Amino acid sequence: MEKYRTCTLCEAMCGLKIEVNNGIVQSIKGDEKDPFSRGHICPKALALKDLHEDPNRIRTPLLREGERWIPIPWNQAIEWVARKIVALQQRYDEDAFAIYAGNPNVHNLGSMLYLPTFTRLLKTRNRFSASSVDQWPHQQVAFHMYGHQFLVPIPDLDNLDLFVIMGGNPLASNGSMMTAPDLRTRLKTIRDRGHLVVIDPRQTETAKLAQEHLAIRPGSDAFFLSGILRYFFENNLIDQGAWQSYSENLEALHTFVSAFSYAEIERHTQIPTVDLQRLAQRFAEAPRAAWYGRVGVSTQKFGATSQWLIQAINLVAGKFDRPGGVLFPNPAAPLLNFISKGHFDRWQSRVSKWPEFSGELPLICLREEIETEGPGQIRGLLVAAGNPVVSNPDGARLEEALQKLEFLVCVDFYKNETSRHAHLILPPASPLERDHFDLIFHQLAIRNTVKYSPPTFPRSEGSWDDGQIYAALACSLARLKKRPWKERLRLAYMRRISPARQIAWALKRGPHGVSMKALRENPHGIDLGPLEPQAPANLPKGKVDLAPARYLADLERMKKEPQPCAEFVVVGRRHLLNNNSWLRHIPHLTKGKNRMTLHIHPEDAQTLNLANGGLAQVSTQTGSITVLVETDTAMARGVVSLPYGFSDRAEPETNSLFAHQVSLNDIIPLAADACSGNAILNGVAVEIKAVSEAKNT
Numbered sequence: 179m180e181k182y183r184t185c186t187l188c189e190a191m192c193g194l195k196i197e198v199n200n201g202i203v204q205s206i207k208g209d210e211k212d213p214f215s216r217g218h219i220c221p222k223a224l225a226l227k228d229l230h231e232d233p234n235r236i237r238t239p240l241l242r243e244g245e246r247w248i249p250i251p252w253n254q255a256i257e258w259v260a261r262k263i264v265a266l267q268q269r270y271d272e273d274a275f276a277i278y279a280g281n282p283n284v285h286n287l288g289s290m291l292y293l294p295t296f297t298r299l300l301k302t303r304n305r306f307s308a309s310s311v312d313q314w315p316h317q318q319v320a321f322h323m324y325g326h327q328f329l330v331p332i333p334d335l336d337n338l339d340l341f342v343i344m345g346g347n348p349l350a351s352n353g354s355m356m357t358a359p360d361l362r363t364r365l366k367t368i369r370d371r372g373h374l375v376v377i378d379p380r381q382t383e384t385a386k387l388a389q390e391h392l393a394i395r396p397g398s399d400a401f402f403l404s405g406i407l408r409y410f411f412e413n414n415l416i417d418q419g420a421w422q423s424y425s426e427n428l429e430a431l432h433t434f435v436s437a438f439s440y441a442e443i444e445r446h447t448q449i450p451t452v453d454l455q456r457l458a459q460r461f462a463e464a465p466r467a468a469w470y471g472r473v474g475v476s477t478q479k480f481g482a483t484s485q486w487l488i489q490a491i492n493l494v495a496g497k498f499d500r501p502g503g504v505l506f507p508n509p510a511a512p513l514l515n516f517i518s519k520g521h522f523d524r525w526q527s528r529v530s531k532w533p534e535f536s537g538e539l540p541l542i543c544l545r546e547e548i549e550t551e552g553p554g555q556i557r558g559l560l561v562a563a564g565n566p567v568v569s570n571p572d573g574a575r576l577e578e579a580l581q582k583l584e585f586l587v588c589v590d591f592y593k594n595e596t597s598r599h600a601h602l603i604l605p606p607a608s609p610l611e612r613d614h615f616d617l618i619f620h621q622l623a624i625r626n627t628v629k630y631s632p633p634t635f636p637r638s639e640g641s642w643d644d645g646q647i648y649a650a651l652a653c654s655l656a657r658l659k660k661r662p663w664k665e666r667l668r669l670a671y672m673r674r675i676s677p678a679r680q681i682a683w684a685l686k687r688g689p690h691g692v693s694m695k696a697l698r699e700n701p702h703g704i705d706l707g708p709l710e711p712q713a714p715a716n717l718p719k720g721k722v723d724l725a726p727a728r729y730l731a732d733l734e735r736m737k738k739e740p741q742p743c744a745e746f747v748v749v750g751r752r753h754l755l756n757n758n759s760w761l762r763h764i765p766h767l768t769k770g771k772n773r774m775t776l777h778i779h780p781e782d783a784q785t786l787n788l789a790n791g792g793l794a795q796v797s798t799q800t801g802s803i804t805v806l807v808e809t810d811t812a813m814a815r816g817v818v819s820l821p822y823g824f825s826d827r828a829e830p831e832t833n834s835l836f837a838h839q840v841s842l843n844d845i846i847p848l849a850a851d852a853c854s855g856n857a858i859l860n861g862v863a864v865e866i867k868a869v870s871e872a873k874n875t
């Protein structure tokens with residue numbers, strides 16, 4: 179029997195055709211009739227079968243007693259957590275209990291609908307997520323410029339003649355903050371009919387596909403981008419289109435980008451001025467062009483300012499809100515109705531005074547908030563589908579801090595570096611046992627489509643999905659906290675309403691008038707057409723702020739501390755089969771040659787006396803790791819690269835393939851972009867020395 183659903187392992191929303199026989203997955207293929215992905219899948223999709231059938235996947239709540247894990251019934255587990263939270267908050271204060279939400283929650287309908295309800299009931303200010311080691315700058319810039327944290331303009335990928343990708347490697351990531359299946363074909367098409375440019379310290383897989391690769395010095399993106407804008411202003415290349423009528427602060431932007439001379443920019447970026455100016459001229463003149471920056475841009479010292487300048491480039495060059503440029507999606511179930519537009523700096527973290535964003539604190543604060551004594555100290559934590567020990571800089575010390583908690587609860591399928599320290603693990607059902615509707619990624623997609631995926635398999639006996647877990651926790655917490663009866667009644671009602679019914683309501687109120695009945699009749703999904711101009715009507719304040727004060731103020735920091743003075747800096751590296759810090763033990767995702775290698779330019783390796791295949795020690799002020807050396811001409815001189823999301827500290831029985839891996843984040847110092855609070859993971863100074871001669875890998 180064939181079943182259809184959307185893949186939830188990355189942002190691309192590929193349609194899957196799953197052949198099922200006697201309750202077993204026979205095959206997973208691309209669904210050719212899916213109007214969005216048109217039959218495309220990547221090798222990662224097969225991990226859904228491994229995950230579903232893995233005998234090591236935890237299926238019952240496990241309570242730790244000393245060294246033993248005791249299976250307990252769900253109702254007992256939910257009551258245990260709720261009572262622990264209430265007791266802890268009564269003994270100390272509400273901030274004594276914290277929550278961390280990992281990235282998989284945005285791929286999970288139940289989590290999207292019920293986790294926020296549970297989180298609100300906690301009334302804690304200690305809320306964290308993977309967003310602050312990833313895409314916070316995108317969200318904050320969207321909030322400050324357009325008025326909503328998820329109003330992110332998306333490249334009109336199928337209609338571009340010039341596409342500039344900065345700090346992103348879609349051929350390995352499958353795209354991010356730009357939902358588009360089969361990026362290889364789409365990018366090749368742009369290259370073949372126009373021009374594809376990649377700006378990255380490494381000649382990535384995507385850069386190898388492009389006509390042009392500019393090897394920028396890590397951490398200097400803001401300087402390069404301000405140079406592009408400076409060139410526009412100096413050469414009368416500011417578009418005179420409609421965007422000007424609803425945008426403000428153009429002159430402030432002009433002043434900001436005039437602060438650095440081309441000579442300074444060239445010194446910081448190591449990109450010749452002539453190349454910068456040629457690209458600026460080409461971009462301004464191209465009728466159909468877009469500039470896109472992703473994780474490498476966000477996770478650097480000036481990440482937020484860089485993301486702001488990218489938006490400014492698209493705006494002033496006349497590429498904003500028009501076909502063949504960047505546009506806002508218009509999803510059938512509008513995400514903007516589910517998620518607050520955001521807020522900034524309503525309160526600060528207790529120890530280092532970092533401003534909150536949309537109710538969350540930067541993840542880099544988590545350790546100090548656990549370890550620093552005083553009112554508001556974190557003493558209990560719930561980790562919802564995440565692995566912060568691996569995702570966060572200085573992960574080894576965060577792992578030590580977690581062991582000081584009075585209790586840790588993890589919603590997870592496995593014992594990983596984080597959940598192995600839990601007092602209780604709540605394992606959700608397999609992704610194939612729950613229904614799915616993408617709430618987030620239609621808001622970031624290059625085309626408007628809609629699809630509902632029913633569960634591929636009925637729920638196995640005794641298993642709960644994530645939505646059930648959070649709804650039950652919310653109801654128990656409301657009862658124990660003696661919340662008003664009306665609120666408790668509403669929560670009990672909400673718990674009974676299936677996610678599909680909630681989506682049906684959202685669709686009914688949405689702009690396309692799609693019904694759930696229509697979605698059930700169209701299991702491959704429905705095409706709703708290309709992105710179309712919507713501004714300024716869709717902007718909450720009806721205008722765009724071209725130069726928010728927070729980013730203008732960053733100029734002083736750029737002048738004072740432009741670059742780390744270091745012979746070598748490190749950048750992260752992604753592999754197509756990585757799923758962030760999750761699922762690294764799934765056999766399908768771990769096959770092939772060792773990925774945990776230090777990529778370094780051969781001439782740099784020679785200077786350091788490093789042999790290809792030998793061992794090198796890579797050190798920062800935070801720590802040292804020893805890794806295999808792989809010389810690679812794709813690296814810029816003075817830049818080395820290591821993969822992220824690996825570690826050697828997980829449970830041996832579920833992580834044997836990675837028994838001797840290490841984590842890049844173990845040596846990344848705890849530091850964040852002062853403007854956004856987003857972790858700095860790229861452009862970090864490292865020292866490298868040879869440990870051994872080459873050996874066979």
Ligand code: SF4
Binds near residue numbers: 187188189
């Ligand atoms: S590209 Fe992403 S969504 Fe598509 S099959 Fe691969 S993991 Fe799944």
